[in-house]
Amino acid sequence: MESVRVGLIGWGTVGCGVIRVLEENASVIRARLGFPLELARVADLDLETPRPVPVAREKLTQNAREILEDPGIQIVVELIGGLEPARSFILEALERGKHVVTANKALLAHHGNELFEHAERHGGSIGFEASVAGGIPLLKSLREGLAGNKVDTIFGILNGTGNYILTRMTEEGLAFADALREAQEKGYAEADPTLDVDGIDTAHKLAIAGAMAFGTPIRFDQVYVEGIRQIDPLDVQFATEFGYQLKLLAIGRHVNGQLEMRVHPTLIPSSHVLASVRGAYNAVHLHGNAVGSIMLYGLGAGMMPTGSAVVADIMDIARDLASGVVNRVPPLSFLPENTQDIPIRPMEDVTTKYYFRFSAVDRPGVLSKISGILGENAISIAAVIQKGREVEGAVPIVMLTHEAQERAVRKSLEAIDRLDIVRGPTRIIRIEDSENSHVERE
Amino acid sequence: MESVRVGLIGWGTVGCGVIRVLEENASVIRARLGFPLELARVADLDLETPRPVPVAREKLTQNAREILEDPGIQIVVELIGGLEPARSFILEALERGKHVVTANKALLAHHGNELFEHAERHGGSIGFEASVAGGIPLLKSLREGLAGNKVDTIFGILNGTGNYILTRMTEEGLAFADALREAQEKGYAEADPTLDVDGIDTAHKLAIAGAMAFGTPIRFDQVYVEGIRQIDPLDVQFATEFGYQLKLLAIGRHVNGQLEMRVHPTLIPSSHVLASVRGAYNAVHLHGNAVGSIMLYGLGAGMMPTGSAVVADIMDIARDLASGVVNRVPPLSFLPENTQDIPIRPMEDVTTKYYFRFSAVDRPGVLSKISGILGENAISIAAVIQKGREVEGAVPIVMLTHEAQERAVRKSLEAIDRLDIVRGPTRIIRIEDSENSHVERE
Numbered sequence: 001m002e003s004v005r006v007g008l009i010g011w012g013t014v015g016c017g018v019i020r021v022l023e024e025n026a027s028v029i030r031a032r033l034g035f036p037l038e039l040a041r042v043a044d045l046d047l048e049t050p051r052p053v054p055v056a057r058e059k060l061t062q063n064a065r066e067i068l069e070d071p072g073i074q075i076v077v078e079l080i081g082g083l084e085p086a087r088s089f090i091l092e093a094l095e096r097g098k099h100v101v102t103a104n105k106a107l108l109a110h111h112g113n114e115l116f117e118h119a120e121r122h123g124g125s126i127g128f129e130a131s132v133a134g135g136i137p138l139l140k141s142l143r144e145g146l147a148g149n150k151v152d153t154i155f156g157i158l159n160g161t162g163n164y165i166l167t168r169m170t171e172e173g174l175a176f177a178d179a180l181r182e183a184q185e186k187g188y189a190e191a192d193p194t195l196d197v198d199g200i201d202t203a204h205k206l207a208i209a210g211a212m213a214f215g216t217p218i219r220f221d222q223v224y225v226e227g228i229r230q231i232d233p234l235d236v237q238f239a240t241e242f243g244y245q246l247k248l249l250a251i252g253r254h255v256n257g258q259l260e261m262r263v264h265p266t267l268i269p270s271s272h273v274l275a276s277v278r279g280a281y282n283a284v285h286l287h288g289n290a291v292g293s294i295m296l297y298g299l300g301a302g303m304m305p306t307g308s309a310v311v312a313d314i315m316d317i318a319r320d321l322a323s324g325v326v327n328r329v330p331p332l333s334f335l336p337e338n339t340q341d342i343p344i345r346p347m348e349d350v351t352t353k354y355y356f357r358f359s360a361v362d363r364p365g366v367l368s369k370i371s372g373i374l375g376e377n378a379i380s381i382a383a384v385i386q387k388g389r390e391v392e393g394a395v396p397i398v399m400l401t402h403e404a405q406e407r408a409v410r411k412s413l414e415a416i417d418r419l420d421i422v423r424g425p426t427r428i429i430r431i432e433d434s435e436n437s438h439v440e441r442e
Numbered sequence: 443m444e445s446v447r448v449g450l451i452g453w454g455t456v457g458c459g460v461i462r463v464l465e466e467n468a469s470v471i472r473a474r475l476g477f478p479l480e481l482a483r484v485a486d487l488d489l490e491t492p493r494p495v496p497v498a499r500e501k502l503t504q505n506a507r508e509i510l511e512d513p514g515i516q517i518v519v520e521l522i523g524g525l526e527p528a529r530s531f532i533l534e535a536l537e538r539g540k541h542v543v544t545a546n547k548a549l550l551a552h553h554g555n556e557l558f559e560h561a562e563r564h565g566g567s568i569g570f571e572a573s574v575a576g577g578i579p580l581l582k583s584l585r586e587g588l589a590g591n592k593v594d595t596i597f598g599i600l601n602g603t604g605n606y607i608l609t610r611m612t613e614e615g616l617a618f619a620d621a622l623r624e625a626q627e628k629g630y631a632e633a634d635p636t637l638d639v640d641g642i643d644t645a646h647k648l649a650i651a652g653a654m655a656f657g658t659p660i661r662f663d664q665v666y667v668e669g670i671r672q673i674d675p676l677d678v679q680f681a682t683e684f685g686y687q688l689k690l691l692a693i694g695r696h697v698n699g700q701l702e703m704r705v706h707p708t709l710i711p712s713s714h715v716l717a718s719v720r721g722a723y724n725a726v727h728l729h730g731n732a733v734g735s736i737m738l739y740g741l742g743a744g745m746m747p748t749g750s751a752v753v754a755d756i757m758d759i760a761r762d763l764a765s766g767v768v769n770r771v772p773p774l775s776f777l778p779e780n781t782q783d784i785p786i787r788p789m790e791d792v793t794t795k796y797y798f799r800f801s802a803v804d805r806p807g808v809l810s811k812i813s814g815i816l817g818e819n820a821i822s823i824a825a826v827i828q829k830g831r832e833v834e835g836a837v838p839i840v841m842l843t844h845e846a847q848e849r850a851v852r853k854s855l856e857a858i859d860r861l862d863i864v865r866g867p868t869r870i871i872r873i874e875d876s877e878n879s880h881v882e883r884e
Contacts, residue, residue: 017732020732021590021591021732022590024592024732025590025591025592025731025732028590028591028592028657028776029589029590031657031776031777031780031781032589032772032775032777032780034777129587135732135733135736137579137583137586137587137588137736140579140582140583140587141579141582141587144582144586144754144757144758145571145579145582145751145754146579146750146754147471147474147753147754147757148463148464148467148471148749148750148753148754148757149463149467149470149750150466150467215470273739276715276718288750289466289467289746290459290463290466290467290577290746290749290750290753291577291740291741291746291747291750291751292577292740292741292744292746292747294578294579294738294739294740295737295739295740296736296737296738296739297715297736297737297738297739298733298734298735298736298737299733299735302734304731304732304733304734305732305733305734307590308588308591308732308733309587309733311589311590311732312586312587312588312589312590314590315586315589315590316586319771320770323765323767323770324767325765325766325767325770328761328762328765328767328770329761330474333474334470334473334474335473335474335475335476338472338473338474338476339473
């Protein structure tokens, strides 16, 4: 193999990272592959804004078609994000016999099944390591390194922006809005932070990684999603007193023939390995029936970590090209014909432990009324504390439950929030500390 | 591909793990590969001792040659450990056109270069994921997932036995001998614990992973090794007071054109992610110039985790067989012709921070004498505490230094230990908390 020629669509942050990795690490890349990767062409609508990583004028084009239609380009790297025209570019690249690498989790969450099928039909492959957990080689580990396992659990902090905000709320007692503003000032959060703070980005990633872990198609629309906008620093503080840390967690779990696929703020024991993952770092805890517990930790975003993952995919495809093979490993780890539509458990059927904070008037009999309603719904209480601080005529009563079903919880809280002794809606946060979710540090 | 036939030499703990993974997970393995793996034959000298995982009588043999000479077996899994006859079996398997999977780190540390060259010559491949960090997909990550990086640091807890002993010494104040006995009773340590507690097993693994990280041949005999037998619980306790945890660390680092390759007890800040790795777990921190800091964490030994890694390698080779390719990825990550003999820095030239514990008589002027000698050797002191407890006429003086060269430290301590005010040899433990060794949890 003389060289493999790469065309890059999208000269943004990640694009700059890819270009820098290809340039700065050209010698090790060649020493590993035995031939060089050649950046043939870079397309972006905006060629004027200065970038941290420059590109020679003659390689630049405003027209992505010049990459798609160039017969000399073997690998097209799509880094423009969003659904269109990214989807059409990828479909066309595959139709033209090219291979594709992308970091586009939104696109894969929505159209991954279609894209992979298209790739197979046209004898192409799609690398997407960068789409989940940035530089962490999570997807390769799921697809190959742990391929001999039945994976039953995937637990992850998959969004650095959300984790940064929660870390600041936990450690400095900041309110959500202040922590978000700080994250925006530092460049960790975008002007419109919706995808990150509403949990949607995490859900995109869980949909992709969960499909690979459990052997299903990608089913993003069935992932339950709740974000962190509603989190009150008061709850972060109470949780800490109970020995928990609050994280925005992606939870995928295979239980009794059903899958749980959910993203929501979650309390985990402070001794859990994921509890110590701070700031913009990501971490994923996997449990397989052979390997036991595994945790992978690293930077989940950023120019260079994401560039590292994209270049690893390019190298993987380049090795296939040099060996004359295609799709040696199925993109979603299971062969498409062997995936199963394992039913996803509706959120109302999920059973977990809960943290509640009631705002109730400070009067005898209040606790009895609340606990009476919980008892009627078969929810049993593990701990209660009542804190003296009265806010707007109410005091916070914090309660931890044993395992309870979401349906019963919702029904109870509806009744409790209608009580005249209760002021304002009850806050709930789900807790994960059961045996099978827990990797003690040992 | 109808099926791939596997012959297994060594029906011990890991062998049982491999067999169990192949049996229990046959369905997911087939769903991922598209064809089954068939355990054709199992060889072991001892066929009588009952095993946790039984094998059908007709598959068993006492004669490994029946596997080596069986033309129907494509992959030979060597799990007998030790140098011979493991080495000869692997060489012969390769000569007979078979592929090999092994978990044998001692063999690879000593003869890996020869084995890989032999494999290349005969068109075979050698999988050895299980040889370093057990179930953690570390080698695949180094070889593929992080292939676009210049890796400059590999820091790891690579021996579960040693880490278990140090964890017990730290948390319960046990003496080394008691912690070792406990580890032996629990089955974490062998009757002869030499390889584990003297750091040799860790050095085997560092020699292998370091070669892959830095692009050199395997050079085990150049790895500096110190074990944990000499560790006094007193030092563990003082270290904790200074905010450090004691770990047996494998350290590989590429600095200024030289490699540091060393294994020794090491103090790391309690806030370091590796500090929270307890008991029998392993963890590896890597730093690459693109990806930044990555940590991989999981069980580094045991029947099933090691079985998981061996089966991943079998599947990798099976995919190659199905695609008709060989050695698609070079075993040591760099192509053999592109490896470099990067010089290994002699231990005396290494610069790091130090913890010293002097045993000195409790008399004015002692500190001045000791610090005078250190000063003459350009070693500057960062902190000193003197603890009142007098033992056999001496008190412990604990000192932390700034960066100093090992040569100067050795020279100083030789002089200090000859002082008449000093009783007993000074204890030294190296400290790693410099910027480039440090992943703060953030």
